[in-house]
Amino acid sequence: MNHALLVVLIASGVAYGTPLLFASLGELLAERSGVLNLGVEGMMLVGAVMGFWAEQRLTIGSGAVSLILGLVVAAFAAAVTAAIHAFLVITLRANQIVSGLALTIFAGGIGLSSYLGTDLNLADQPANHQFHAFLPSAMQNWPIVGPIVFGQTPLVYLSWVCVIAVAYYLMRTRPGLNVRSVGEAPGAADAMGINVVKYRYVHTIVGGAFAGVAGATFSLAITPQWVAGDSLVQNSGWIAIALVIFAFWRPELCVVGAYFFGSLQALAPELQARNVNLGPTELWTNAMPYAATVVVLVLVSWRGAARRLGAPAALGTPYAREEH
Amino acid sequence: MATIELRGITKRFPGVVANDGVDFNATAGEVHALLGENGAGKSTLSHIMSGLYRPDEGEIYLDGKPVSFQSPRDGIDAGVCMVHQHFRLVDRFTVAENLILGDRRGAGRSFKLRPGAVVDQVRKLGERYRLPVDPRARVWQLSVGERQRVEILKALYEEARVLILDEPTAVLTPDEATTLFETLREIVAEGRTVIFISHKMNEVKAVSDRVTIMRAGRVVETVKTADADVKQLAALMVGRALETVQRRRTGTVEGDVVLEVKGLSADSYRATTSLENVDLSVHAGEIVAIAGVAGNGQLELAEAIAGLRPRTNGAVKIDGRSVDGVRAAHNAGLGYVPEDRLGMGVAPNLSLAMNVELKSYREGQAGPFLRMGRMRGLAEQAIERYEIKARGPEAEAGTLSGGNIQKIVLAREFAGKLKALIAASPTRGLDVSAVETVHKHLLDAADRGVGVLLISEDLDEILALADRVLVMYEGHLTEAPRDDIEAIGVLMAGGSWEA
Numbered sequence A: 001m002n003h004a005l006l007v008v009l010i011a012s013g014v015a016y017g018t019p020l021l022f023a024s025l026g027e028l029l030a031e032r033s034g035v036l037n038l039g040v041e042g043m044m045l046v047g048a049v050m051g052f053w054a055e056q057r058l059t060i061g062s063g064a065v066s067l068i069l070g071l072v073v074a075a076f077a078a079a080v081t082a083a084i085h086a087f088l089v090i091t092l093r094a095n096q097i098v099s100g101l102a103l104t105i106f107a108g109g110i111g112l113s114s115y116l117g118t119d120l121n122l123a124d125q126p127a128n129h130q131f132h133a134f135l136p137s138a139m140q141n142w143p144i145v146g147p148i149v150f151g152q153t154p155l156v157y158l159s160w161v162c163v164i165a166v167a168y169y170l171m172r173t174r175p176g177l178n179v180r181s182v183g184e185a186p187g188a189a190d191a192m193g194i195n196v197v198k199y200r201y202v203h204t205i206v207g208g209a210f211a212g213v214a215g216a217t218f219s220l221a222i223t224p225q226w227v228a229g230d231s232l233v234q235n236s237g238w239i240a241i242a243l244v245i246f247a248f249w250r251p252e253l254c255v256v257g258a259y260f261f262g263s264l265q266a267l268a269p270e271l272q273a274r275n276v277n278l279g280p281t282e283l284w285t286n287a288m289p290y291a292a293t294v295v296v297l298v299l300v301s302w303r304g305a306a307r308r309l310g311a312p313a314a315l316g317t318p319y320a321r322e323e324h
Numbered sequence B: 001m002a003t004i005e006l007r008g009i010t011k012r013f014p015g016v017v018a019n020d021g022v023d024f025n026a027t028a029g030e031v032h033a034l035l036g037e038n039g040a041g042k043s044t045l046s047h048i049m050s051g052l053y054r055p056d057e058g059e060i061y062l063d064g065k066p067v068s069f070q071s072p073r074d075g076i077d078a079g080v081c082m083v084h085q086h087f088r089l090v091d092r093f094t095v096a097e098n099l100i101l102g103d104r105r106g107a108g109r110s111f112k113l114r115p116g117a118v119v120d121q122v123r124k125l126g127e128r129y130r131l132p133v134d135p136r137a138r139v140w141q142l143s144v145g146e147r148q149r150v151e152i153l154k155a156l157y158e159e160a161r162v163l164i165l166d167e168p169t170a171v172l173t174p175d176e177a178t179t180l181f182e183t184l185r186e187i188v189a190e191g192r193t194v195i196f197i198s199h200k201m202n203e204v205k206a207v208s209d210r211v212t213i214m215r216a217g218r219v220v221e222t223v224k225t226a227d228a229d230v231k232q233l234a235a236l237m238v239g240r241a242l243e244t245v246q247r248r249r250t251g252t253v254e255g256d257v258v259l260e261v262k263g264l265s266a267d268s269y270r271a272t273t274s275l276e277n278v279d280l281s282v283h284a285g286e287i288v289a290i291a292g293v294a295g296n297g298q299l300e301l302a303e304a305i306a307g308l309r310p311r312t313n314g315a316v317k318i319d320g321r322s323v324d325g326v327r328a329a330h331n332a333g334l335g336y337v338p339e340d341r342l343g344m345g346v347a348p349n350l351s352l353a354m355n356v357e358l359k360s361y362r363e364g365q366a367g368p369f370l371r372m373g374r375m376r377g378l379a380e381q382a383i384e385r386y387e388i389k390a391r392g393p394e395a396e397a398g399t400l401s402g403g404n405i406q407k408i409v410l411a412r413e414f415a416g417k418l419k420a421l422i423a424a425s426p427t428r429g430l431d432v433s434a435v436e437t438v439h440k441h442l443l444d445a446a447d448r449g450v451g452v453l454l455i456s457e458d459l460d461e462i463l464a465l466a467d468r469v470l471v472m473y474e475g476h477l478t479e480a481p482r483d484d485i486e487a488i489g490v491l492m493a494g495g496s497w498e499a
Helices: A005-032 A040-057 A063-091 A096-107 A112-119 A145-150 A154-172 A174-184 A186-191 A196-222 A236-246 A251-273 A281-300 A303-309 B042-050 B072-078 B095-100 B116-128 B144-157 B174-189 B201-207 B230-238 B240-244 B298-306 B326-331 B341-345 B352-356 B372-385 B402-414 B432-447 B459-465 B485-492
Strands: B004-013 B016-026 B031-035 B057-062 B065-067 B080-083 B162-166 B193-198 B210-215 B218-224 B257-266 B275-283 B287-291 B313-318 B321-323 B334-337 B420-424 B451-455 B468-473 B476-480
Touching: A005 A040, A005 A145, A005 A154, A005 A174, A005 A196, A005 A236, A005 A251, A040 A063, A040 A096, A040 A112, A040 A196, A040 A236, A063 A096, A063 A196, A096 A112, A154 A174, A154 A196, A154 A251, A174 A186, A174 A196, A174 B095, A186 A196, A186 B072, A196 A236, A236 A251, A236 A281, A251 A281, B004 B042, B016 B042, B016 B057, B016 B210, B016 B218, B031 B042, B031 B174, B031 B201, B031 B230, B042 B072, B042 B080, B042 B162, B042 B193, B072 B080, B080 B144, B095 B116, B095 B144, B116 B144, B144 B162, B144 B174, B174 B193, B174 B201, B193 B201, B201 B230, B201 B485, B210 B230, B218 B230, B230 B485, B257 B298, B257 B451, B275 B298, B275 B313, B275 B451, B275 B476, B287 B432, B287 B459, B287 B485, B298 B326, B298 B334, B298 B420, B298 B451, B321 B326, B326 B334, B334 B402, B341 B402, B352 B372, B352 B402, B372 B402, B402 B432, B420 B432, B432 B451, B432 B459, B451 B459, B459 B485, B468 B485, B476 B485
Parallel strands: B031 B193, B031 B210, B080 B162, B162 B193, B287 B451, B287 B468, B334 B420, B420 B451
Antiparallel strands: B004 B016, B004 B057, B057 B065, B210 B218, B257 B275, B257 B313, B313 B321, B468 B476
């Protein structure tokens, strides 16, 4: 039963969807504060390479410690990358789209991350440690819920904690209300004494840290290695950006989208393994996240829906207090 | 002792002195009106009181103690709250969420968000001050009047002692305005202070205890409202100097009718500004001014004539030809200087040359191609003739000053066979020399036999230029006596005038 196609798809959807989930939570935090960061792909790659490096080279203590250290370093490195974007678009009020694209090129597969990986000699090394499913195998073998819920790595459970934390923070706390006001109406927020610049910096940088963890999920769990170029994260950063739209800027819906898109990624290889031929499966499973996002974009630009489900009103616009 | 007192406030912006040595005070329990025309410095003064701007000179005292606000938040904390003309609300939040945003005193202080905790408080405040609004409704679902109530509730929730309202009735229906006045009376009855900014005399008369009249950045006078009548206030606001302005010419103009509007009706976003059955005619060589407070249907009238706004009824004739639509109106000889200079007057990212040719490029087109040389030549002529200050014909229109942008618009609209011209607030926000140029060109046009329909809020301008004056109030036009400022003022405020 645990080898039925649907169960396998959902289980691997959860595994493959986890980096999407981390990255989209981070992007969501930044966008809720009004900062669009298209550099997710680049930040993920920086996180992936630095996380892998820390785990391989900073061997202190046990495997668990070095893996956690890897995550922390990945988060920090990507946060620093995000800070560049933050400085450009918040302080210097540069165009957010241009800056984000530049960040992906600068930090991405043909840029900083590949340079770092090559310079640190990380290619073609087997990982010392990696995140494994760790719950008792009896639990993992339970029908259906075993592989889907209990057969996952600690990173999956960490992502669930993050979803709850981000959702609670945004919707149920005062700082969360402040973030949302900054993303919706920075002028109103400023008039009420909320520091627009500070909130935007913090959430852009924390968003970057999430992208770093997402990248490390690849290099420390899904494909525990480092390879030059951008094949490691396979456009996940772009899917994560689409996912934020797909989820109507709501953390809880990011889970649904991430696992749905994750399952799609698993679909083509799984069908191949079972000798099912549905034509160029990979083509349409790869295209699906973007096609679904286009559909959602059309839906949310509908007049009434835009108010309820649409993007934060000030997304992408720099803020300056008017004094002429 | 005055609750709030300003001494010697001066605020300069590049090229203008918005406030020039202003002394002002308001005491507990009074509604104090700030009366003045657009650009008189009322809004700047209120922004200084609320902490949005910092004065270049002068001091602010609250209860006799000097204060210095670095931001609106400092003002709020000290008890000075402002209700802006453009509301500062988060549309997607509920009313309750908007109230606790940035709250430093009440239920909003806790880390955990409990908008429910203020719901009862909002209801009670609403009942007490006649500001009914559903605390759980989202702001975007509310009418403009309701949003204003939310802003006032926000101030009351913040325990404001000084409440400043900037043109609060501009967005209200007359009934809503009456209710607002009752609310304001109740607020001051508790010993708070209300500063009420307006340029409508009858409102000031209806709601205030004292009134400070401002003109050109200075305080003209502060009087007890009960001691002043509407005529006096109008004279003070507009300025006595006006009475010496010379009429351009005497006698009636005897040209053909170049612009004729019959029974024109058009919808607006707001019922009070919809046009209903408007008649009007402008003769060749005549300047007809439409006076009125902004937002009484002037914009709708201009757009309906120019063909930018669908008519529900009526007809427009230009030079005897019945026209409908932008192209038809242009072809018949109508020029249009729109109120929104940067948004509608020019394409800001195109060059000066292209903007000058926006309406006439077809005449010089070579097949599908523009003739850049011709365009350049015309632009150079325009720069010389209209004294446009720019790098050259290639300068982007959006980078120029307001006055120079307006000159581009004039150059474009005056080209070709102009029969009639609509000029909507053509000098708003311009400096003195640019105003002079614009006025000179409007007078020149009239002398050449163009019929000019001048829409303006500036009475000085109207009296200096117009042959006839019509006043627009809530979508209706009334003929006003040409030389009687007081009569015009009363009509602008919605009063009636018996000569």
